[in-house]
Amino acid sequence: MSEKSFPWRRFLPQSALLVMSLSLFACGGGSDGSSPASIKLPALSNLFNWTQAEKVVGFSHSAEILSTEPFKSSGNPGNLPDAASAVAALAANTVYQYGKNPDGTLRTNNTVDDYMNHNKISGLLVIKNGAVALERYAMGMDRNTLWDSKSAGKSVVSVLMGAALKDGSIKSLDDTVEKYVPELAGSAYQGVTLRNLLHMSSGVAWNENYLDSRSDIVAVINCVAHKTAGCILNHMKTLARAKDANTGAPTAQGTVWNYSTGEAFVSGLVVQRATGMSLSKYIQSKIWQPFGMEADGNWWLESDGGVSFGGGGFNATLRDYGRLGLFVLNNGKLANGTSVLPDNWVTDSTTWISQSAVPGYADNGSYGNMWWFNPAYDDGVHNASPLFTNIGAPLQNTTVPTGAVPVQSRGPVQDQPGASSDWTFMAIGVFGQMIAINQRENLVVVEWGVWDKPDPHCCDSTDPTYIANNPYNEEAIFVNALTEALH
Known part of the structure; x- marks a missing residue:
């Protein structure tokens, strides 16, 4: 299969900008020979070059790295x-x-x-x-x-939205996002249904490329790394509607699928606002x-x-x-x-x-x-x-x-x-x-x-x-x- 066959495999990195030392305790050393005594987690920009031992520590020590x-x-x-x-x-x-x-x-x-x-x-x-x-x-x-689940946590968010629908906290998947997150009124997300949010077919532009320092996913992960309240929602408010590459016409919701960690975050925020619980x-x-x-x-x-991170x-x-x-x-x-x-x-x-x-x-x-x-x-x-x-x-x-x-x-x-x-x-x-x-x-x-x-x-x-x-x-x-x- 060509790379184009998998445009939807997107990646949720461990978001630690600060260099930290963690004792592995139960974690053994990596097969690359890294010492188990002290592993320094590198800056976010170096995530894709982490050694196996660094990943093992980073993925098993979320509570010591992040909020x-x-x-x-x-x-x-x-x-x-x-x-x-x-x-x-x-x-x-x-x-x-x-x-x-x-x-x-x-x-x-x-x-x-x-x-x-x-x-x-x-x-x-x-x-x-x-x-x-x-x-x-x-x-x-x-x-x-x-x-750490990484993006497998998105599926857990989906389950929780189902639970909120069952208990009546969410009335319908045909409800629009701004009903639960009024800060998105007037943004590209106004009028987007919860159903299309779950499907990641909102029609809103999003760049999930981790190799692009200007991408939306990097901006969102930086919000988490810096522990900045309201940062992600503020970023979501700035997004524009995607456009058809051939006609330039705005993309209608429900017509194009585009994987977005941001939309998983918003889905999680909907659940939190609807239920009044993290x-x-x-x-x-x-x-x-x-x-x-x-x-x-x-x-x-x-x-x-702050709010829970529904993206993972x-x-x-x-x-x-x-x-x-x-x-x-x-x-x-x-x-x-x-x-x-x-x-x-x-x-x-x-x-x-x-x-x-x-x-x-x-x-x-x-x-x-x-x-x-x-x-x-x-x-x-x-x-x-x-x-x-x-x-x-x-x-x-x-x-x-x-x-x-x-x-x-x-x-x-x-x-x-x-x-x-x-x-x-x-x-x-x-x-x-x-x-x-x-x-x-x-x-x-x-x-x-x-x-x-x-x-x-x-x-x-x-x-x-x-x-x-x-x-x-x-x-x-x-x-x-x-x-x-x-x-």
Whole structure:
């Protein structure tokens, strides 16, 4: 796939402008030889050159770097048992085809360990039928580590907006933004619906390029780094409506998809204004305590005592990420049957909007209400194996009640009815953060990562062990392999 095929992979960096020294304590040294004794977090402008050890510290120490607000567990964690030994063995022994060996032959026997090593995974959790089938940590992480979601936190904001809609704090997704954030009246966001805000199809111009010092995302992250109250909203007020490159006409909302961390921040602000609670307090009251999370977490704040940062910055333990995945998998229902989300919220959130379509890859779209569709597309030889799995049809969210309806323009291969990834939706964050959920297979996969580079074209193709030019692809293939192994 070309770089143009992935314009929507955007990156939420750790925002620390000050040089700080942090003791790693439980964190081990990096594979690059960095000493675990003291890691200095560099300036924001150097984020993409952080060593692996610096990322490990930065991603696991948000509360020591930024302003954060805790959300508390109930002290009575919900049951998360271990899976039967036979199921655990299936997960542990999962293999998948991807890339080539140094001699040019296909790599058909990649293992879970290979996956963790390839993708620099610090935590991996697989929950099948409500039980832990696989749980692994690396780089000094453990069950007590709080890890930064990066942009996977946007999907959490989407869940909280659903909760606010269910409890009546938000009246309708057809409400316009300024109803809840009146400061945006008279701006390019006036009249933009909450639905189009969630879809990131507001029609407002936004530059998410981290390599551009003048970009909007850099301006917003600088607001957080400097802990400046009101800074992000002030920036959002300055944005102009995008224009059609050919006609110069203003872009109408709902017609063009453009990934924007700023719009996730505004979505989080809508939830806070509507409920009268910070994101931390709201998730604590609606999900964290009622669903029985086992540990406290925290969420970035724009400034000391300021508003929550809805663009990311959600921090929790690996197992509580898994429990959050189970909450969504179960359509937002608590153990007592109480529904926290509207009945169709998860289905609506994972109905991919056509504006985000990537022809030949995700013809029906790759984005919903801040959730991703990330199908595998290449196992190294453009011959889908084991990308496609016989798990039954129809595919996720198809309007056809029977039969296979392939999402990609290509038809199903190897006489299989559909791709397992077509049933999987994901919360995705830069550098390898993921919550993958497959309701049909009753499967949740959580991943923490410290990829070398955030850009999909991450690797050196001259390396004889080169496996692919897009880590998101291996991620999807691995999830598919787990889906097949545990089916």
